[in-house]
Amino acid sequence: MLTSVFGVKGETKDYYIVFLSNQSVNKASTHISILSALKGSDLDAKKAHVYSYTKSFNAFATKLSESKARELSGMDGVQSVILNQYRKLHTTRSWDFIGLPQTARRKKLESDIIIGVMDTGITPQSESFNDDGFSPPPAKWNGSCHHFANFSGCNSQVHNAELFGLAKGTARGAVPAARVAMYKVCWASSGCSDMDLLAGFDAAIHDGVDIISISIGGLTGAYTNDTISMASFHAMNKGILTVASAGNDGPSLGSVTNHAPWLLTVAASGIDRGFQSKVVLGNGKTVNGIGINGFNLKQKLYPITSGDDVAINSGSQESARFCLENTLDPRKVKGKLVRCKLETWGSDSVIKGLGGIGTIIESDMFLDTAQIFMAPATMVNSTVGETISDYIHSTRSPSAVIYKSEQVKISAPFIATFSSRGPNPGTKHVLKPDIAAPGINILASYTPLQTLTGLKGDTHFSKFTIMFGTSMACPHLAFDMVCMRKATPMSSRVNQNAELAYGVGQLNPRCAVSPGLIYDMDSMSCVQFLCHEGYDGSSIASLIHSKSKIDCASLLPPLVSEDAINYPTMQLTLKNKKGITTGTFRRTVTNVGRDKSTYNATIRAPKGVNITLEPMTLSFSHTSKRRSFKVTVSANVNGSKKLVVSGSLIWRSCCNVVRSPIVILNPQYQNS
Known part of the structure; x- marks a missing residue:
């Protein structure tokens, strides 16, 4: 177990995070000098200084008055000053239910996978984190082990795990040989502060994790000044996928959090156990x-x-x-x-x-x-x-x-009532949540330092407990890198909000073996997306730490698609007026299957919606070959009395089936 702890219990909220340009020297001494110029003395600067982020970001956290924060934002080299805010904290059967039994074949390279988890921390003494027989951390690991958790393994299989005799079985993770790097960024009394979260991302990116799992949310700011959005963007630039929980504010529509397109947002579904x-x-x-x-x-x-x-x-x-x-x-x-x-x-x-x-x-x-x-x-x-x-x-x-x-x-899968829903409050063009994973009645390792309920008079302790939340669903996805193309479809009859509740459907862990086609997304496509969304060049420059303002006019291609991003799902939002709304979606897929393969398309369009595709066939001569296609969707605003209707594009080869939901959203019915 690789652990780090960030934050001081009981922090107040008059703290700010200051991002500097790449031209500024990225050292704590430089950050103190900037504060000294603001405060008038080195002593006052050191008292106000909280963190310096010097590994993956050029930023620092400081305690300031609002007027001083405004003054600081105008200083040379300062790109943005963001108020520190506090966010909400969002097994034995689940893996078998979604199709990954204990007998599944394992790969030797799994022991090199490091998953960075940001949460309230763990109990290192738990049997679930027993590292007996584990080799030292892989050479890519740049971090250190905290003194009370100086071991390198995790995800051990625990036999005969249970609670009150219920859910009895083997508690296990999907990849038992993988490593877990735990970053404690949340506190029971005060929640999860932005400055602690940024410290966690700063360390995790530098330490060499492959995936970041974060079950924290609650804020829905602009993509260019939201801490999780900004930090996960930098993680993406380093080849690190951030998997985040959708939130527990369902069934309210538009309640989904962590909805930036470069985040994988996970909804919570139920398994067949009640x-x-x-x-x-x-x-x-x-x-x-x-x-x-x-x-x-x-x-x-x-x-x-x-x-x-x-x-x-x-x-x-x-x-x-x-x-x-x-x-x-x-x-x-x-x-x-x-x-x-x-x-x-x-x-x-x-x-x-x-x-x-x-x-x-x-x-x-x-x-x-x-x-x-x-x-x-x-x-x-x-x-x-x-x-x-x-x-x-x-x-x-x-x-x-x-x-x-x-x-x-019980009958399953189904989306949990508490699981947060779309439509995406950040953009009308990107479907969120992305995918669903088990998040109800999950047997999980538990701390012996607290009673099962935490209520007055409770005297019951256990090594395991049964929990629910999108925070339970998120880790199910973290091991999988991402299998959105091959998720198991879910029923819109069972889940009335359809894709707004479950995205592409239920996690299918076996798809990692042979996904067939993938939708690559790099930082440039994300910048083009932000330009298309109307973000100004200065705010985008702050997000990507560019020394100069981004010129959106030169970056957007001549034929801009409906969403300007290479996303595996497509969402057309109808205009609130009579007539037909038409959207064009341009996508590029990369072959990660057989060297020579041909995919033929099937279009499934809901009643009243016309969907066309060019071309209808994609041929690949070798692995890593890329092919592009265009989807045109036309729908009448009066064609449906539902908030959402959905179709799909399905690519089939001899060996793979790759499905992309096509969602038509009619916002005039969101509050009906």
Whole structure:
């Protein structure tokens, strides 16, 4: 395990990140000199200075007033000054579910792969990070190992991993021989600051990682002044792919974060494993709830009541429905099961603290994820909740029991309710998220330093826990370099937001063996994209650290396509007026399959949409040969009453199938 720690717990927000031009000397002493000229003395400059980024960026972080930050932005050699902001933090079955069993053939070169992970850190003592038998880090590694984690391996397979007897199996990563370089850039109390994130990228790029996995988001600034966007652009220039989580603000439309085209943005999907708890009522009726409840109640039945029936007084009755602290009468709760409506997590802790037996939580949200409970509890939808309420109020002595959770097989894949959706808030031309990967009910290594729930009164610790979030989906993609061309299609009938929820579809890890064709994207195509999007030459120069302003007029080709970028998906956004919208998409693919191969195209167009392609056949004489094609899409704004309809372009050879979704977005239905 290769680890680094960045940041000071409890940092305030009056910090700025200062980017300098390439002409400036990239040394900490130079950064102090610039601050000294601003502050008036070396002593004040050193007090204000926080970081110098000297490995991969020419930048520094400093504590300043707003007026001093404006003054600094006008100094020679300073390209941009960005306010430091704080971002949100976003197994045993998942790999088998998506088609990568333990028996899959491995490649010897896998031990040279280094994945840089930016998050809250890990517990190096965990069995999952056991490096017994690992060779030293590959020669390309330029970093160092922290004193408390001085070992080089990771991703070990742990047998008989489980939580409360659930999800039992072998906990493993996709590439067990790969290395993990952990960069702690987030803190439980303050989140993830931009200046710590930049320090992580600065070190990871210099250290020699192959892939960066970042499950952090929350801000959606312009691509030229957003820290993750800027840092991942520099990583791309060094040949490093950044894989990022889409966010956990679904199902709201337009909630996707980390949506720059040079980032691989991952949505969260469900696997075919769920966790249910059976509830038996005193009248003999049985209902099922969702969640992870590892408790065996001793009696067959217990008295049951509703939160609003055991309020301290009539004034607290409304809040008591949600079983909030200081709203319930302990005498009426003790020894009973309590039905509570969900407002915030933790009602199981409140009920246990008052001497209650357990909790039945009613909600129509989060029903596709299994919450871990610290006491006997389960979650039911409002229909089941009303059934339980009707029973409680139909008899003088209502009773019930909650049984220990069981593992059940469910229909999958599907996109998690919490997984953030498009449309892309940064541009109407690029589809985001890009792809989906398992992010629900994932068994993950856990710290022994914290209880399973972190709630008051919880006394349960475990080496493993079950988690959900796009932060769980992101690492599934990180090993794969990227297989967007061969993802498994998902159903728009199951997921009503279609590609806005899952991109090209579910991760297919076996495609890494033979992807066939790839869509290469370099920094110049990204610059052309930014020019096409209307970014000014100065802001683009700041992003790429150019010493002179970018002349967009000279960089855009004569025949500009709809999106001006070589992306594997195509999105046409209809204009909010009557008539037909037409878009042209120019793409270039590179052959990474057989030396001699021919691909024939199939177009699938939705009703009311016309899609044409030139040419219909691509022939390659050798590997690395490139071929270009043009796709023209025409659609009527009145042709559909849906937000999104989709078609596809499919290239087929003797040995490969390469699919590109074509999405038609009708923004007038986004809020309907």
